[in-house]
Amino acid sequence: MNVGHGQLACTGCHRAAPGTVRQQVQAGTRFLLGLRETPVDFGFRKVENGDCNACHERPFDRHPVFRFNEPRFAEARKVIAPQQCVSCHREHAGRRVTVQPEYCRHCHGELHVKNDPLDVSHATLVRESLWLSCLGCHDFHGNHLMKSPTRLADAISSLRVGRYFQGDASPYPRQLRMPARQERGDH
Amino acid sequence: MFLLSLVAMATVYLFVTAPPPLPEASAGGGKRLTAGEVLEICAAENAAVRELYAKEVVGAGQKVGLRFDENWEQLKIDAGPLPALFLREVSKSLAQGRVRLGLFLGSDNPVNKSNQFSGPQADALEEMRRDGEPRSFFMDDVKLYTAMFPDVAVAAACVDCHNQHPDSPKRDWKLGDLMGATTWTFPSNSVSVSEALELIAALRNGFRDAYAHYIEKTKTFSSRPEVGKKWPSQCYCLPTTETFMQAAELRISKPTLDRLLSRR
Numbered sequence: 001m002n003v004g005h006g007q008l009a010c011t012g013c014h015r016a017a018p019g020t021v022r023q024q025v026q027a028g029t030r031f032l033l034g035l036r037e038t039p040v041d042f043g044f045r046k047v048e049n050g051d052c053n054a055c056h057e058r059p060f061d062r063h064p065v066f067r068f069n070e071p072r073f074a075e076a077r078k079v080i081a082p083q084q085c086v087s088c089h090r091e092h093a094g095r096r097v098t099v100q101p102e103y104c105r106h107c108h109g110e111l112h113v114k115n116d117p118l119d120v121s122h123a124t125l126v127r128e129s130l131w132l133s134c135l136g137c138h139d140f141h142g143n144h145l146m147k148s149p150t151r152l153a154d155a156i157s158s159l160r161v162g163r164y165f166q167g168d169a170s171p172y173p174r175q176l177r178m179p180a181r182q183e184r185g186d187h
Numbered sequence: 188m189f190l191l192s193l194v195a196m197a198t199v200y201l202f203v204t205a206p207p208p209l210p211e212a213s214a215g216g217g218k219r220l221t222a223g224e225v226l227e228i229c230a231a232e233n234a235a236v237r238e239l240y241a242k243e244v245v246g247a248g249q250k251v252g253l254r255f256d257e258n259w260e261q262l263k264i265d266a267g268p269l270p271a272l273f274l275r276e277v278s279k280s281l282a283q284g285r286v287r288l289g290l291f292l293g294s295d296n297p298v299n300k301s302n303q304f305s306g307p308q309a310d311a312l313e314e315m316r317r318d319g320e321p322r323s324f325f326m327d328d329v330k331l332y333t334a335m336f337p338d339v340a341v342a343a344a345c346v347d348c349h350n351q352h353p354d355s356p357k358r359d360w361k362l363g364d365l366m367g368a369t370t371w372t373f374p375s376n377s378v379s380v381s382e383a384l385e386l387i388a389a390l391r392n393g394f395r396d397a398y399a400h401y402i403e404k405t406k407t408f409s410s411r412p413e414v415g416k417k418w419p420s421q422c423y424c425l426p427t428t429e430t431f432m433q434a435a436e437l438r439i440s441k442p443t444l445d446r447l448l449s450r451r
Contacts, residue, residue, distance in 0.1 A: 019209045022200075027209045038211050057283060059400075060260060066282035069329055069372055070291045072305045077328055112300065114354060 003096040003167045013051050017041035052085040054184035062142035076106040097165040102131035120152040132158035144172035219377045222332040226371045230336035232439040236394050238341045241270040246344040248419035265408040267401045276397030286389045287374050294367025296357040311335045331372040338367045399428045
C-alpha cells in the first residue's frame with residue numbers, strides 16, 4: 001500500500017459493483033450485442049477520483065483534479081493525465097507520489113510573476129528549466145500550512161522532496177490545513 | 188452438437204431465465220434532451236444568478252463598505268468572493284457532487300493568468316466575439332461534450348474591478364463587453380428529462396453552497412454584516428442563503444421551465 005494507506009481495508013476503495021454476477025454477465029453480454037447503451041463493472045467498481053476524494057476532498061485544493069478536464073489542459077493530459085488522482089498516486093506502489101517531481105513544467109512553462117518576491121526570479125527558474133525547485137516552496141495541493149521563503153537557498157531541497165515522494169517523512173511543516181478523513185465521507 | 192447445446196444453455200442463462208436487468212447508467216425513458224440543450228439551460232441559470240450576485244451583493248455591497256477580494260478565503264481578509272470566484276465555488280460544489288457536470292470560467296484577457304484560454308477555447312472565444320453565439324465541441328481524450336457560452340460584463344462592479352486591477356492585461360472594458368466565456372462539460376450527448384432535472388438541481392445546489400460559503404466566512408469578519416432578509420442596497424447587511432436563493436429562483440425558474448416545455 002502507499003504511505004498512509006497501510007490500515008485501509010481493501011473494500012475501502014474496491015467496492016462491489018451493483019448486481020449479482022449473473023446480472024453483470026447478462027448486462028455485459030447485452031452491451032456487447034448492442035442491446036444495452038452503457039457497459040457495467042464486473043465484480044468490483046472501477047476505482048475513480050471519487051473514491052480518493054471520499055477521504056481527501058479539500059475545498060481549498062490548489063490543483064483539484066476536476067479542473068484538468070478543461071479543454072486547455074489537453075496537452076498536459078496527454079503526458080501526465082493530471083485529471084486522475086492515480087496518475088500521480090498510483091496505488092500499491094509502496095510510495096507516496098509515483099511521478100518525478102518536475103511535472104510543473106507541463107502547465108507553468110509561461111509563468112510570469114509580478115513583483116516577484118523570490119531572490120532568484122521565477123522567470124530565471126523557468127528559463128533554466130529548474131523544475132525540481134518548484135515543490136521546495138509550494139506543496140502541490142496546498143494542504144501544508146506554510147509560508148513560501150523569499151530566498152531560494154531556504155527552499156526545501158529537491159532531494160528531500162524526492163525522498164518524501166518515495167515515502168520518507170514530510171519536509172513540509174507538520175501542521176495540515178485539513179488532514180485526510182479516517183473514513184470515507186460519502187457514505 | 189455440443190457447441191449448439193452450449194449456445195442454447197447460454198441463451199437460456201442470459202436471456203430466458205434472466206433476473207431483472209441492471210439499470211442503464213443513464214436512467215430515465217421518454218423524451219431526451221441533447222447535452223447542448225441542457226447545458227444551455229445551465230448556462231442561462233448561471234448567468235442570471237451571477238448577475239444577481241454581481242449587482243445586488245457585490246455592486247451594492249461595495250457602496251456600503253463590504254469588501255470583495257481575490258484572496259477572500261484567507262482568514263485575515265474580511266472579504267467575500269468576487270463574481271469570478273463565486274463561479275469557482277459553484278464549480279467546486281459540482282465537482283464534489285454525483286453528477287459529472289463541469290464548469291470553468293476563462294478569458295483571453297483574464298486578471299488571473301490561470302484562467303487564460305488557449306487552444307480550442309481561445310478559438311471559440313474569438314468566434315464568439317464575431318457573433319455572440321455559443322460554441323460546442325467534443326473532447327475526444329476525456330470523452331466530454333463541451334459547450335462554451337459568452338460571459339458578458341453585466342454590472343459596473345465587473346468593469347471597474349477588471350479595469351483597475353494591477354494584474355489586468357486590459358483596462359478599457361465597458362458594460363456589455365464580452366469579457367470571456369463559461370465552459371461546460373458533460374460525459375453524455377443526451378440526457379433524459381429526469382437526468383436534466385438532476386443536473387439543474389445540482390447546479391442550484393452549487394449556487395447555494397457558494398453563497399453559504401460566503402455567509403460562513405462573514406462570521407470571521409471584525410465588523411460582521413447583519414445577515415437576514417435585507418440586501419446591501421438597504422444597509423451594511425447581507426441576505427441569508429435562503430433569501431438569496433429565493434431571489435435567484437425567482438429569476439431562473441420560469442425561463443428554465445419555459446425552455447424545458449419548449450422541448451416536449
